[in-house]
Amino acid sequence: MRKLILLGLAQALLLLGGCGGGSGGIATSNNGGGGGGGNGPGNSVTMTVDSGPDPASGIDADTPFITVTVCAPGSTTNCQTIDHIEVDTGSYGLRILSSVLNSSLASALQPEQLGGNTIVECTQFVDGFSWGPVKLADVKVASESAGSVPVQVIGDAAYENEIPSACSSTGSPENTVAAFGANGILGVGPFGDDCGPGCDIAVTSTNPTNPGWYYTCPSGGTSTTACSEAAVSESSQVTNPVVDFQTDNNGVVVTLPATAQGAATATGTLIFGIGTQSNNAVTTQTVLTADANYGDVTTTYTTQDNKQEFLPFSYFDTGSNAYYFADDGIPSLSACSSQPGYSSSNPQSWFCPASDINLSATNSGKNGLQSTVNFKIGNAYALFNTYQTGTVFTDLGASSGTESANCTSQGTASSDTSCSFDFGFPFFLGKSVFIAIAGASTTAGTGPFFAY
Amino acid sequence: MRSFGSPLFAAVALGAALLAKDAWLPATAALGDTVASVQADRVALKGQLRVRSEPGYSVHEITAATGTVVREYVSPAGVVFAVSWSGRTMPNLAQTLGTYFSDYQAAVKSQRADHVHRGGHNHLEVRTPKLIVRAGGHMRQYFGTAYVPSLLPPNLSISDLH
Numbered sequence: 001m002r003k004l005i006l007l008g009l010a011q012a013l014l015l016l017g018g019c020g021g022g023s024g025g026i027a028t029s030n031n032g033g034g035g036g037g038g039n040g041p042g043n044s045v046t047m048t049v050d051s052g053p054d055p056a057s058g059i060d061a062d063t064p065f066i067t068v069t070v071c072a073p074g075s076t077t078n079c080q081t082i083d084h085i086e087v088d089t090g091s092y093g094l095r096i097l098s099s100v101l102n103s104s105l106a107s108a109l110q111p112e113q114l115g116g117n118t119i120v121e122c123t124q125f126v127d128g129f130s131w132g133p134v135k136l137a138d139v140k141v142a143s144e145s146a147g148s149v150p151v152q153v154i155g156d157a158a159y160e161n162e163i164p165s166a167c168s169s170t171g172s173p174e175n176t177v178a179a180f181g182a183n184g185i186l187g188v189g190p191f192g193d194d195c196g197p198g199c200d201i202a203v204t205s206t207n208p209t210n211p212g213w214y215y216t217c218p219s220g221g222t223s224t225t226a227c228s229e230a231a232v233s234e235s236s237q238v239t240n241p242v243v244d245f246q247t248d249n250n251g252v253v254v255t256l257p258a259t260a261q262g263a264a265t266a267t268g269t270l271i272f273g274i275g276t277q278s279n280n281a282v283t284t285q286t287v288l289t290a291d292a293n294y295g296d297v298t299t300t301y302t303t304q305d306n307k308q309e310f311l312p313f314s315y316f317d318t319g320s321n322a323y324y325f326a327d328d329g330i331p332s333l334s335a336c337s338s339q340p341g342y343s344s345s346n347p348q349s350w351f352c353p354a355s356d357i358n359l360s361a362t363n364s365g366k367n368g369l370q371s372t373v374n375f376k377i378g379n380a381y382a383l384f385n386t387y388q389t390g391t392v393f394t395d396l397g398a399s400s401g402t403e404s405a406n407c408t409s410q411g412t413a414s415s416d417t418s419c420s421f422d423f424g425f426p427f428f429l430g431k432s433v434f435i436a437i438a439g440a441s442t443t444a445g446t447g448p449f450f451a452y
Numbered sequence: 453m454r455s456f457g458s459p460l461f462a463a464v465a466l467g468a469a470l471l472a473k474d475a476w477l478p479a480t481a482a483l484g485d486t487v488a489s490v491q492a493d494r495v496a497l498k499g500q501l502r503v504r505s506e507p508g509y510s511v512h513e514i515t516a517a518t519g520t521v522v523r524e525y526v527s528p529a530g531v532v533f534a535v536s537w538s539g540r541t542m543p544n545l546a547q548t549l550g551t552y553f554s555d556y557q558a559a560v561k562s563q564r565a566d567h568v569h570r571g572g573h574n575h576l577e578v579r580t581p582k583l584i585v586r587a588g589g590h591m592r593q594y595f596g597t598a599y600v601p602s603l604l605p606p607n608l609s610i611s612d613l614h
Contacts, residue, residue: 058570090574090590124542125573126587126594128560169546169553172560174573181570187591194591198518198540209517211541293540294593317590321572324588328611333579346563349577349586384569400575401586401597402611412614415521417538418595420588422574 041277042143043248047256049266049425051391053084057178061384061391062321062425064256066270068186070096071138072108073148079140080105084183087270088319089254089435091187092194093238094139095123095152098132099176100183109135112150112236117216119232120159121152122167123194124213128174130154131163133217139241144272146244150236154180162221166212166229185319186241188252188270190295190448191438193237203229243437248273250440251447253280254318258430261378261394262387266429274434275443282434282444282451288365290315290448292438297450299421301361303403304329310413313420314363316433316450320424322350322396323375326407330357330377332399339381349399350380356395361421365449375427396426482550483583483598487530508608509533520594522548525613527605534599534613542594549598552583556598559583 045066052060064087071079080102085094098106111118111133123130132154139146155175163173174180187194194213201210210231217227243249249272256268271280288297291312299314304327311325336342336352360374377397383390400422406412407419427433436447444451502513512524520539527533537543546553559578571577576596578585587596599610 052570058564058567061569063570063572088573092591124591124594126542126589126596127571127573127576165546166544169544170542171545172557179564181573185573189591191592196592211518211520213541295590296593313589313593313595315590315593317574319572319590320574321570324575333577341568343563343566346559346566347577347579348563348567348569348571349575398571398575399577399586400588401595402609405612405614415538416595417589417593418536418597420593420595422588422590424572 041279043273043277044269044271044279045142047087047254047268047270049268049392050264052181053183054177054181058181059391060181060321062393062396063181063391064254064268064318064425065182066141066186068094068184069140070105070151071140072105073110073136073138075108075138078105078108082183086182086185086319087254088185088187088317089189089433090315090317090319091125091185092189092191092240093152093187094149094184094241095130095132095154095187095238096184097175097177097180097182098153098155098157101153106153109137109153111135114216114230114232117218117228118159119230119236120215120217120227121194121238122164122170122213122215123152123154123238124170125174128172128179129167129170130174130180131159131167132156132175133159134236134238139244141241142272144245144248146241149241149244150239152238158219159217159221162217162223162226164215164227164229165224167215168224188240188242188435189317190251190290190435190450191240192243193234193239195232195237197234199237200231200233202231240437242272243440245272248276248280250274250276250442251434251436253432253434254428255432256428256430259392259394262383262390263392264389266392274436280434282442285432285434285451286369286371287367287434287444287449287451288363288369288371289367289445290450291366292448294417295438295448296420297366298364299361300364301325301327301359301421303327307403307408309403309407309419310410311407311419311421312414313417314422315420316423316427316435316452318425318428320422322380322398322424323377323426324398324400324422324424325420326399326401326403326418328403330397330399336381339379340385341381351377351397351399352379352381353377354379367445367449371452373423373427392429394426394429396424482548483532483535483552484550484600484603485532487526487532506614508605509613511614516543525599527603529605531603533603533605534597534610536595536597536613538595540592540594549583549585552598552600555580555583556585
């Protein structure tokens with residue numbers, strides 16, 4: 001009871017303080033409360049779309065953020081409320097940039113250890129890697145809380161001078177707020193931990209099946225050979241905090257309003273749990289069961305040049321700020337070179353059709369259920385130019401690659417993960433999208449599934 | 453980084469790399485390398501490597517123990533002109549891109565500084581006069597293609613590759 005009263009007080013204080021993201025600052029909290037709140041059962045937090053914590057180094061468009069409270073394990077006083085945590089349904093687990101942690105909390109968070117050294121992760125994003133130790137923290141958001149959750153602290157100085165070459169060779173580092181575009185990222189996709197059973201396979205010379213995301217490292221090492229690749233059990237891997245909540249732990253619902261084109265901001269809700277409260281029941285939505293290995297569904301899409309594509313590696317990703325797919329018939333790259341803001345030296349692959357294109361795609365779950373999505377693709381450069389203070393765009397699209405011959409037959413598509421349609425942030429506008437975690441049971445079936 | 457020695461040396465180095473398990477994928481011939489290095493890899497990697505011929509090019513497909521598949525596309529002139537990857541983990545790009553890896557890293561850094569609007573973490577487009585890389589996916593699911601336009605065989609389009 002005492003805890004409940006404290007939480008209520010904390011929420012009131014946070015609401016008075018304008019909590020919910022968008023202010024750009026990082027508040028320090030001296031209490032144990034979680035961010036967000038509002039009316040209703042207390043399992044929901046306000047989600048804000050804005051230009052991000054560091055717009056000077058790149059404006060975040062179509063990127064949703066929440067505020068999360070992180071505490072030293074067991075402490076109700078050594079806590080920090082951190083805004084601009086990106087909500088990402090395409091990854092799993094909480095990661096925070098080291099530079100945003102205050103010194104009191106940073107020094108209190110203890111790393112996970114294995115054999116006397118620290119567990120450090122090389123997190124693979126498509127556009128780069130993030131390197132940092134796994135530390136245990138209490139995570140509080142809305143009225144939910146999870147104790148001693150493995151969280152990655154990205155860019156922790158004690159481990160920055162010993163990045164193994166096998167990690168740096170996966171791409172380009174993203175270890176600062178400027179490079180990352182957020183103060184942290186909360187992965188609430190359909191898995192409970194980030195790597196899965198593969199990273200728990202013993203690392204041996206004869207059985208090189210561990211994908212090598214985790215290492216053990218000495219603190220303060222200075223050599224690229226100081227760390228050793230390590231097998232890490234799923235319970236010690238960076239964990240989707242939702243699965244560690246006492247209740248409402250089987251998934252999330254991402255709810256965003258239909259928003260005017262080019263709006264400066266939008267406000268939605270991240271709801272925890274599926275079928276556990278009055279605000280998260282699956283009703284009229286179609287449940288699409290996802291693949292157990294990848295968390296993907298199958299999309300069929302017909303390109304502008306009338307090729308039917310089978311895309312068995314398709315997904316719904318708030319961490320992608322556009323619809324990303326391959327359609328060589330929609331202008332992109334050099335076909336957009338006359339557009340305002342096009343960079344000929346570093347072109348982005350935004351689509352730039354002369355006028356909006358109405359498209360549709362059909363999604364199929366492993367359960368055989370289908371749902372057709374109608375959507376629009378506009379000219380991204382014209383949108384950015386017309387709405388210069390805008391951060392919410394309803395029809396942003398980009399090419400994910402050249403159309404692949406593999407995707408035109410079901411046989412070859414099934415072994416090529418580039419046969420993929422990424423329903424990014426614009427898809428979520430005007431919808432409630434349910435994301436059930438693999439293995440979790442819900443009133444609408446067992447995860448992994450998406451429903452909308 | 454990579455060795456560009458004889459095929460024998462490459463095969464020995466490959467064996468050492470496999471034993472040391474210091475890479476996420478077995479050492480492979482890299483973008484821009486000759487078919488000779490692919491052949492050396494093929495000898496060392498039998499069982500994990502499948503080679504097939506397509507009109508105008510050949511494909512050397514390596515399935516790593518992690519399940520990630522790397523396809524190397526070899527021109528009639530015997531040069532690896534494109535590579536692609538697909539699977540639950542990213543390949544070792546330093547190895548896969550070979551001498552082009554530094555161009556890749558420089559381009560990613562330069563575009564982060566250049567772009568007014570961020571592109572997000574789950575897609576990547578690198579386009580330099582020398583190298584084109586297009587990648588996507590999400591955690592536990594990654595794909596991408598890298599190629600050198602100047603090495604692309606005539607009358608072949610990237611979208612034709614199987």
